[in-house]
Amino acid sequence: MTLALSNAALQMLHAWGENTRARSYVHRPTTAAGLQAVFALAQHTGLSIALRGAGQSYGDAALNSEQIVVCLAQMNRITHWSPANGVVELEPGVTLAQLWRHCIGDGWWPPVVSGTMFTSVGGCAAMNIHGKNNWQAGNFAQHILEFTAVLPAGNIVRCSATENSDLFHAIPGSFGMLGCITALRLQLKRIHTGLVSVSALAAPNLRTMLQLLDENKSSSDYVVGWIDAAAGGAGLGRGQVHAATYYAPPFAAAHAQSLQLQHQDLPARIFGVFPAHYAWLGLRLANNAPTLRLVNALKYLSARLQHGRTYLQSLAAFNFLLDYVPDWKRAYRPGGLVQHQSFIAKENALAAYQQLLQACQDARLLPTLAVLKRHKPDSQYAVSYCPDGYSLALDFSAHARTRHRLATLLAQLDQIVVASQGKFYFAKDSALHPAAARASLGAAALRNLTVLKQRCDPENLLQSNLSRRLLPELHAPE
């Protein structure tokens, strides 16, 4: 198959956070052979290629200005499903929504999911995503039994724990820099109902919040902390912890209907009243400091009143809370939103996160969302970002009028994280500087990644706006 570069393929693509965009030659192969033809086209034209799954990365990880973007959304077939053992074979463009909807009726669930169900499994593998159960279930790639990748030179490699095991631990997490995953075999998680039992716990400050995440680790399958970033002084870092377990009562059959799709569908109305489709308008109206303070204070008050309450929630509702409001990023237009997510070892986390929250308050830039998770190390992968510790994700509006102040604040937050030997996660990044990215990866991992890059992609075809922004040395080794 021979392809030509056509202006008809020129298209404007956005980062999910709509904080940046880029025009590219977009190709949408439907087979591995079609993908190989795009690699041949890149070699022929001297252009680079960025891979793109569902385009749900917050920043520029799947953008490639004036170059080629290969969008894998049309390689989205589930090719084999085995309800007996929960093993699924699928193409990279299958979304998590497609996957869980296919398997839940048989009593299986993806063991690691992102906060939105609209990511693709290829994108989840390429970033080695984490869920609210990371300290226990590890990252997405830990549940891949085998995958196939097309390397930029056109050769196809099959990778598992026993075959090409170095690439099995290098391509996942390497943000699309080594090869394109074209097929995966995943092990799903057995579930007995489509429900989790959630305990809601109030935390009056950050120290208690971290303690609650830790204390609930052994008895829960998921833990997450929602922080009121507006609270200061003794209440700095206060908020609510949700600790959830897969619901498996002795008479699970009584809850069989919870495995049906209609039981998992997110509600069409918020609080049973407002059409979810227009709820972003409400978020937009609330997107200012006084309202954010008020909403956070009311949420914390409600957290105190609900302390210790336990309730059942569908797996989709618990895991994909952010999808309750379709297209909620519209609340941030026209500047978009930026997320700062940092990963810090447990010994340094309290002090570092207190500093981060205080810095936001001092800069008078309130995060619209602040979320804490618990992690375990993912150091078996060539690109690793999870420590035995915590992560804090902070969402900010990128208004034109505060853009400069926000850039200054983000640089300050990065310094605090680097000084605490913390790490960053490229799937969420929009603003990191190369020095911080290198510190996050570590010199040895960067050297190793550069060697792998030369081996898998000697002509340097795979690039993205993010890779050139953060790690230019990957594309121009000495």
Ligand SMILES: Cc1cc2nc3c(=O)[nH]c(=O)nc-3n(C[C@H](O)[C@H](O)[C@H](O)COP(=O)(O)OP(=O)(O)OC[C@H]3O[C@@H](n4cnc5c(N)ncnc54)[C@H](O)[C@@H]3O)c2cc1C
């Ligand atoms: C609302 C929201 C909530 C989120 N919550 C979480 C969360 O809880 N945990 C978490 O870890 N992340 C989270 N994310 C981030 C998201 O999971 C990652 O950015 C993920 O990589 C997006 O998948 P995608 O299919 O959209 O990939 P894209 O954004 O399209 O691409 C991501 C990267 O993968 C590469 N890539 C894509 N497909 C392939 C392939 N087939 N082979 C090789 N490389 C490929 C791309 O080049 C790019 O570098 C969230 C994102 C959003 C928008």
